[in-house]
Amino acid sequence: MRSSIIKTLAVLAVALQVPPSVSAPLELIPVSTAPYVTGGGLSATWSQVRDDYRFSQQMWTEAGSDPAAIGTFGWGTGIWGTVDVAHVQSLPNDSAALIGRVNDTSAVNFANLTYNMLIGDGALGHWEYDRQRPLAPIVQQTGSQTNYAASFAGFLYIPEAGAYDFSLFVDDGFVFSLMGANGMLGMERETLAGSTNGRDLFALSASNGNTTVMMGSGYYGIEIDYFNRLEAGVIDLALWGPQDQGWRSISTDWLFTELPRNAIPEPGTLALVLLAFTALGRQARKT
Template identity: 45%
Template sequence: MRTQKLNKVGHSLLGGCAGLLFAAAVQAAPTLAPLISGNAALGNSQVGTGLNGNWYKVDDQAHFSNHVYTDSVNVTAPIKNFGWGTGFWSTGDIAQFTSGPNANLIATTTSVSAVSFANSIYNDLYGTGRSGWDQDHARTLAPIVAASAGCSSDPAADCAQTNYAAVFTGYVYVAEAGAYDFGVFSDDGFAFSLLGAGGTRLSMGLETHADGPGREAYSLKTETGLSELVLDPGYYGINLSYYNRLEAGVIDLGWTGAPDSWRTIETGSLFPGNQVPEPTSWSLMALALVGFWATRKGRSARVAPACT
């Protein structure tokens, strides 16, 4: 999609309102207990290797989006019914490709790493070489797309850079108790959940980019209305679904805590499911439910605050 300049005030992350999706299993609270408390045994290492990532590339010409849209002449229908309605338009579209064989799916791959990826179009246009969350910068090439020079000069040329999605799952380890925040930097849509003990979760997302903002950063505290998010030491579940339709694409999962600055969550703090001691059966069930939610529209949506 066409991108917009990211507005920032200090270390705060300001997300657009259009298309935002909020959901929570319980009322948002300032303290979230971990799924697994303290320094649980991790075999021979307490250093993570990253989140599990499952990637999907679909046919650019395929019509499959079930996101309902009203066009300029007041025709309301799933976007796939419009001639221009090809490719991804909603986080709800991702479930079609994670649930089994699909004729529109043309490539899949996996990754285990931190979540900081972009396509060549993004890196060509916005890869200024600056690091951190202060400005746009080049990121690792998403493993589902080809490295294609010159795509930014002709975005319509396809270049195998568009209409792909990813689902990231696993755990984030919090070493010290304190106030934290989680951020997602995305172009196009995403659904993010942080899962705690007892089935609690905090969630945010950009359900669709139709009539919504362009490239933006989102803060979990801001989007859930929290003044503070206090975390105890231990392992918290992470589920992040993401898609890029056209042109530049980027996804970055970051946090702020100690030190108090925004940064991509480092690989060593992220763990795939098989690297963490098994939580309780209830926690496993809750994590599965969050994964189910993340690739569909939220059923328990909380009303978003009015845009100003």
């Protein structure tokens, strides 16, 4: 699920985006500099499908064959890539493929029971970021540990101007977007297909020229699509700011489902035109 505000910001970001450069520091300008109010989390939708549901559009190449969607192979059941998240989230609540759905407001810091149990007995080793985390809401509802997706959307408040970096500790895949008034930065891990490591820490700086991002104090748009296929699953959104000595998870205090009422940005004429074309295209696809 995506709020209309986030959609507007995404269009505005594309209209004003400046490509990152290794030779110059990256910079994002806040979409609003309204006074801080205590946040409550991002808007989150969790959806889970049956393990035998065959639908994935993630591409795969068998030896001697052309690329084909994983869902066309006999073994290709369940979620295989971030390309599948939109399909899972669009399933109607009464779909036979859907096990459960949870709409929530929260931080981005969850694991499934499989992950937490393996951490508890040391089976995952003792990597710095491995620790028990709150149980994913969809797992709490269904008790099932596999083939679920989550979509987070809203705003992040940055209290102090300076250099920042963002990370996601993830098992299995994700797409992350951070939006300012002058552009958008992102990072992703599209799929686990062909990978030998399902769990890792991904930094925004490493995905954008190995440099941190200069940010002013204020509000920024944020979107995350995430999935866990099988076995252990975890997602943790963290930042490294001017006063930090390491990564720290972002609490709900700095996360918002919408901007404060006096902080709604006024898009420029070009952005409004692009938004109109986007809306028309979306409507055309539905008809």
